[in-house]
Amino acid sequence: MSAALRQRAAGIVRQARPNAARNTRSYASESHGSSSHGHQAPPVDEALGSAYFIGVGAIPASAALYYISRPGENGEATRFGKWLEEVSNMKEKWETRNQLFTAALQQAAHDKHLLYHIERSAHVELKYPEVFQHGSQLNVPAGHYVNLDHVVAHYRKQHLDEEARKAKKLAAAE
Known part of the structure; x- marks a missing residue:
């Protein structure tokens, strides 16, 4: 019974208090922007506007x-x-x-x-026989290039025949 009386008494006391005396709390803190209590507002760095x-x-x-x-x-x-x-x-x-x-x-x-x-x-004549083996000589696996000695010999013989024909033509012209 005493617990019920205590609850009832607390309720009466709560109602008897004046509402105006209640402290209302604002969500803004007074320490951050007001000049009360001797505090200064923090400095604000404002950038120059686009008009400037x-x-x-x-x-x-x-x-x-x-x-x-x-x-x-x-x-x-x-x-x-x-x-x-x-x-x-x-x-x-x-x-x-x-x-x-x-x-x-x-x-x-x-x-x-x-x-x-x-x-x-x-048939298209090659300008030089080495055209068959163009490319880097570095990092070539063994046996990658085919032996083209017979091709080189063919073109060397063709070149010598051509030079002999030119020499014969020049000798006949003189």
Whole structure:
């Protein structure tokens, strides 16, 4: 019974207290921003705004614009005009580059076709016999390259025959 009386008494005391005397707690701490209790607000580093940089950048931009808009000596075109003329001439440069590139691609296609179908095509003389063994001589496994001494001998004989024919022709001409 005493527990029930105590609970009832505590409830009456709670209701009897004045509501205005209650301390309300705010979520903001007074130690972080107010100047009460002798504390200063912390310093805030504010960055310069974009308007500052636009304003400062306008000065060299206007000087550069003035510089390129001035005509050259003796009535020459402005620097901006010269630049526009270069850009308009790029069409001719690109046409030349494209023609060279197209010619290179056509030559590469011809060479590829020649190499893929060489056994079926007409006989093509080699400029030098070493063309068979192009590549690095380092890190070549044993037996990787075929012995081409008979090919070298064939082309050497062909070269000597050609030189003899030229010498005979020169001797007949003198």
